[in-house]
Amino acid sequence: MIRRILGLSVRARWFVAFATFLLVLFGAWQITLLPIDAVPDVTNRQVQINSFVPTLGPVDMEKQVTFPVETALAGIPGLEMTRSLTRNGFSQVTAVFKDSTNIYFARQQVTERLAQAADALPAGVQPQLAPLTTGLGEIFMFSVAFAHPDGKGVATQAGKPGWQPDGAYLTPEGETLTTSLAKAAYLRTVQDWIIRPQMRTVQGVAGVDSNGGYVKQYVVEPNLSSLAAYGVSVTELADALERSNLSAGSNYVRRAGESFLVRADARLRSISDIEDAVITTRAGVPVRVRDVGQVVIGGAVRTGSGSKSGSEAVISTILMLTGENSRIVANRVADKLVEINKALPPDVVAEPAYNRSKLVNATIATVEKNLVEGALLVIVVLFLLLGNIRAALITAAVIPITMLMTAAGMNELGVSGNLMSLGALDFGLIVDGAVIIVENALRCLAERQEHEGRLLTRHERLEETTLAAQEMVRPTVYGQAIIFLVFVPLLTFQGVEGKTFAPMAVTLMVALASAFVLSITFIPAMIALVITGKVSETEVKPIRWFKGKYAPALAKAIARPLPFVVGGVGVFALAVLLFGTLGEEFMPQLDEKDITVTNFRIPSASIDQSTQMQLKIEDALKSLPEVALVFSKNGNADLGTDPMPPNASDTYVIPKPESEWPDGVNTKADILARIEAKMKPLIGNRTEIQQPIQMRFNELIAGVRSDVAVKLYGDDLDAMSEAARRIAGVLRTIPGAADVQAEQTSGAPHSISRSIVRLRDATACPSRKSPTPSRRPLAGVKPGCFLRAIDDLMWSFGSPTRNATISRRWGRSPLCYPMPGRATRVRSRYAKSRGSPIQKA
Structure with a gap:
């Protein structure tokens, strides 16, 4: 059959040339669609389920949320394993599926199981699926901050949106921000309601995660003495706020031939509206919120924060949809960010902090350089050995055409272009079949000319070309088959090995198959068209x-x-x-240029303490002249895709180009040594240094960030913790092991509140039949929300940051306040557990 194809290619040479031209156009289009990334995506097929319940501790979260969710997922087709992570108020369950499972089918099955398990979960718990992304998904990060913090160095004008002469900030909505908390909450509002919705419209974006600032709230701070004086309880205050924040409709009425919509709008729209809300009446006089307390702008209890160059900021992460082109999506996001900046409030700027396209461009530039140099080298060698420029060009043309055909095949097979797949291409193997056919054709044509003693006619030339090509069928087929068989074992790899090396094997096999097709069609046709006139077959010098x-x-x-x-x-x-x-070594480590410094503190460190310690680290690292930018993500972000405890932080160090490094800093290892030297004086931090992609891969694949992890299984957590410490001690003695640590499973303080309420007179609290525990004094109350053009602002009781101790907020607040003439005795008892004693009421 191959012989017939060779003969047909020579006879229909113009058709083959035209078909090859169309193939080139198709390949050029396909190469623009090829997903480009730095390395292969080795993330397994997984679906993450995140649940947020701030009122539940770790033990309750494990029993009431994590365990029911894991149990509900059992038996899903294709499910290999589940693993979970439970912290205070947060649960993450990761379902790992077989690589052959369709990820959309897996997410659909998980969603159905979660719906079935809804009755087994606590009221109000809504498990959510993490965005459809992978370990290569964090392609772009940007910060949202004031260009001139506190208005320093900028012209101010009273009454105009922006910075005011007194250091306050006036928003375009007319709200004056005077405290640092209110300003941080406004930055978060800009991110959540202006930037994030627009970013999610960018093609290829799966989600936008945010760290930093505060979720804005209007906080009612009741005066306990005023409440007692008016005989108003906390419950009544909360109920009054709910009644004052309603909107209802009643269809329409007809009048004079027109229809009028009936609507009662009692929504709260500002702080003054909240202050004017009526709680009750005393002696015919309304008691308003302003009479029993004050209303201020505050922030919700946060589990994460962000910082940049030693100052707090909002750090946002763009997550790329699985299978998209990271370079293209990152460029789209960068362009969108420039567009969004034009519409931001005065002096608020969103600046890029991390852009994956830089790494991808650098990697692809390296691959392109190697490919071009390899192609030129092959062309030079072909010319020197064949001694015929036309024959050398025909053979060399196989290289670019093969690359275009390979791109189409990679798109069809779902293989991305990266350092492993494209870097594995060997032009010597690609042109092997073409070389032997061209060389044999030159020999046959020269011998026939010498035998005839004249130039060959067209018929004779075509005949010799066909015979010469047919003579090389067997060595061509055998040579290609041997190379194919060499790479077949790579296709049998599973797991991370398969995801790493299979794309390389697939790409090379597609390229070899394309080159083989060209060698039996394009090469004979071009020889018949181009190799004319006198042909001499002499050995070159x-x-x-x-x-x-x-x-x-x-x-x-x-x-x-x-x-x-x-x-x-x-x-x-x-x-x-x-x-x-x-x-x-499993594979050479890719130099991502950028560096991540993960810092861990003692488990009891709060998010505010971690943030302050992180700011000192940033101040130290940004002093290095070779560092262009330092920013950090502390604790857990909104979407929970990268769950970290409050005592952990990820610091991203972006170096300057190598040409700008100071004397004495020649390699990345020198930068790492200088970073470690800067970190050493900062006590209270345990440091791990990695790279962004490397860290994310490790975490998603195995649930840990280190390169090598030892997992223990058992029923006794204390015994496993002790065994883990002993194992870590042994591992530290191994040469080459660095940053060996056992996972901390204890040490985080928590307080247990046991309140006993005894009523001497059952009528003291007429609203209660019997004493009932209340969560309101501990968790605060969220009686409603504001609906505004760009805001959805929750408001609650407590201090502005809602991070004060229990006694400060509610420790002296009885569950029910007495009316005059009623006798009530309230006793509270607080038990300490692994933490500082809480002030008793």
């Missing part, structure tokens, strides 16, 4: 020189083969010995 040196050695080897055989065996034995001295 390099070949003649090499033969002159090789011929005597070959004669000696044939005459006395034993010494040469023994010498070959000796060289092989020496090579085996030297091979045993080589180090072993």
Whole structure:
């Protein structure tokens, strides 16, 4: 069959040339669609389920949320395993599926199981699926901050939106921000309600995660003495706020031929509206919120924060949709950010902090450089060996056409272009089949011309070209088959190995198949079209020189083969010995240029304390002249895709270009050493240094951030913790092991409140039949929300930051306040557990 294809290609040479031209156009279009990234995506098929319940502790979250969710997922087709992470108020369950499972089918099945398990979860718990992304998904990060913090260095004008002469900030909505908390909450509002909705419209974006600032709230701070004086309880205050924040409709009425919509709008719209809300009446006089307390702008209890160059900021992360082109999506996001900046409030700016496209561009530039240099080298060698420029160009044309055909095949097979897949291409293998056909055709044409003693007619030339190509069918097929078989074992790899090396094998096999097709169609057709006139088949000077040196050695080897055989065996034995001295590594580590410094503090460290310690770290690192930018993400973000406890922080260090490094800093290892030297004086931090992609891959694949992890299974957590510490001690003695630590499973303080309410007179609290525990004094109350053009602002009772101690907020607040003449005794008892004693009421 191949012989017939060769003959047809020569006869229909113009058709083959035109078909190849169309193929080039198709390949050029396909290469623009090829997903480009730095490395292969080795993330397994997984679905993450995140649940947020701020009122539940770790033990309750595990029993009431994590365990029911894990149990509900059991038996899903394709499910390999589940793992979970439970912290205070947060639960994450990761379901890992087989690689052959369709990720959309997996997410659909998980959603159905969660719906079935809804009755087994606490009221109000709504497990949510994490965005559809992978370990390569964090492609872009940006910060939202004031360009001139506190108005320093900027012209101010009273009454105009922006910074005011007194240091306050006036928003375009007319709200005056005077405290640092209110300003941080406004930055978060800008991110959540202006930037995030627009970013989610960018094609290829799966989600936008945010760290930093405060979720804005209007906080009612009741005066306990005023409440007692008016005989108003906390419950009545909360109920009054709910009644004052309603909107209802009643269809429409007809009048004079028109329809009028009936609507009662009692929504609260500002602080003054809240202050004017009526709680009750005393002696016919309304008691308003302003009479029993004050209303201020505050922030919700946060589990994460962000910082940049030593100052707090809102750090947002763009998550790329699975299968998209990271470089293209990152560029789209960057362009969108420029557009969004034009519409932001005065002096608020959103600046890029991390852009994956820089790494991708650098990686692809390296690959392109190697490919171009390899192609030019092959062309030069072909010209020197073939001695015919036309034949060399025909052979060299196989290289770009093969690349375009390979891009189409990679798109069809779902293989991305990266350092492993494109870097594995070997042009010597690609042109192997074409070289032997071209060389044999030149030989046959030259011999026929010499035999005829004249130039060949077109018929004779086509006949010789066909015969020459057909003579090389067997060596061409055998050569390609042998190379194919060499790479077949790579396709049997599973897990991370398969995701790493299978794309390389697939890409090379597609390229070889494309080159083989070209060698039996395009090459004979082009020889028939281009190789005309006088053809001479003479050995070029390099070949003649090499033969002159090789011929005597070959004669000696044939005459006395034993010494040469023994010498070959000796060289092989020496090579085996030297091979045993080589180090072993799964794959070379990609230099991502950027650096991540993960810092851990004691488990009891709050998010505010971690943030303050992190700001000192940023101040130290930004002093290095080779560092361009330092920013951090502390604790847990909104979407929970990268769950960290409050005592942990990820610091991103963005170095300057190598040309701007100071003297004495020549390699990345020098930068790491200088970073470690800067970190050493900062006590209270345990540091791990990695790279962004490397860290994310480790965490998603195994649930830990380190390169190597030892997992223990058992029922006794204390016994496993002790065993883990012993294992870590042994691992530290291994040469090359660094930053060996056992996971901390204890040490986080928590307080247990046990309140006893005894009523001497059952009528003291007429609203209660019997004493009932209340969560309101501990968790605060959220009686409603504001609905505004760009805001959805929750408001609650408590201090502005809602991070004060229990006694400060509610420790002196009885569950029910007495009316005059009623006798009530309230006693509270607080028990301490692994923490500082809480002030008693």
